[in-house]
Amino acid sequence: MLIDKKDTNSFVEIKPKILYYGTPILLLNTLNEDGTTNISPISSSWALGDCIVLGIGLGGKAIENLERHKECVLNLPSPNLWENVEKISSLTGKENIPPLKKAIGFTYKKEKYEAAELTPLNSKSVLPTRIKECPIQIEAVVKNIRIPNYSSFAIVETQVLHFHAEESIVQNENYIDPSKWSPLIYNFRHYFELGRELGKTFRSET
Numbered sequence: 644m645l646i647d648k649k650d651t652n653s654f655v656e657i658k659p660k661i662l663y664y665g666t667p668i669l670l671l672n673t674l675n676e677d678g679t680t681n682i683s684p685i686s687s688s689w690a691l692g693d694c695i696v697l698g699i700g701l702g703g704k705a706i707e708n709l710e711r712h713k714e715c716v717l718n719l720p721s722p723n724l725w726e727n728v729e730k731i732s733s734l735t736g737k738e739n740i741p742p743l744k745k746a747i748g749f750t751y752k753k754e755k756y757e758a759a760e761l762t763p764l765n766s767k768s769v770l771p772t773r774i775k776e777c778p779i780q781i782e783a784v785v786k787n788i789r790i791p792n793y794s795s796f797a798i799v800e801t802q803v804l805h806f807h808a809e810e811s812i813v814q815n816e817n818y819i820d821p822s823k824w825s826p827l828i829y830n831f832r833h834y835f836e837l838g839r840e841l842g843k844t845f846r847s848e849t
């Protein structure tokens with residue numbers, strides 16, 4: 644096959660300072676020592692079957708909480724909640740802030756619900772609370788935590804226990820209507836929503 648030299652010349656190799664290529668934001672709720680709930684914005688996740696895998700930095704409160712108490716709630720905010728997410732983006736629930744986090748400008752705040760102006764709801768079978776304003780709230784249990792020896796983050800494997808969805812985005816009982824739901828996307832550290840629908844795959848059931 645002939646390679647078009649002009650085409651290859653239109654690419655440049657870069658060393659990206661930021662590698663967040665557009666994934667949904669989750670508000671990860673974990674249990675503090677005193678039974679209150681901590682909220683951590685994260686964007687590193689993938690889902691397959693009933694398993695959701697999270698990438699969580701070692702310097703924060705979320706991983707500390709998950710190592711002690713293996714339950715969480717994954718709350719999915721819609722785009723209209725981006726400013727609520729941003730209100731807690733420079734806060735950590737960790738009282739002893741690691742120097743690197745401190746240098747970036749993080750401050751300690753335990754009352755994340757108050758800071759984010761969000762409302763707690765009791766969960767069905769886990770102790771961390773759910774966030775009322777998030778249209779999707781997923782109760783999950785931690786099955787495994789792996790810390791690769793090359794990294795400063797943990798790979799946390801969770802299994803879904805209960806999936807709560809706001810009635811208005813549900814169709815045919817057990818499906819999410821993709822035309823009614825948009826995740827909040829973290830696109831190279833900017834907040835985005837989905838654009839118009841382009842089509843669907845042959846396996847779509849809606």
Ligand SMILES: Cc1cc2nc3c(=O)[nH]c(=O)nc-3n(C[C@H](O)[C@H](O)[C@H](O)COP(=O)(O)O)c2cc1C
Pocket residue numbers: 668681682683684685686687688698699700701702703704705706728729732734735736737749796829
């Ligand atoms: C939109 C957004 C996405 C983020 N994604 C991640 C992520 O995927 N993993 C992670 O460890 N931190 C992520 N962070 C940073 C954490 O929110 C930050 O470390 C915070 O301290 C976590 O709170 P905690 O220390 O109370 O757990 C993200 C922050 C924002 C605002």
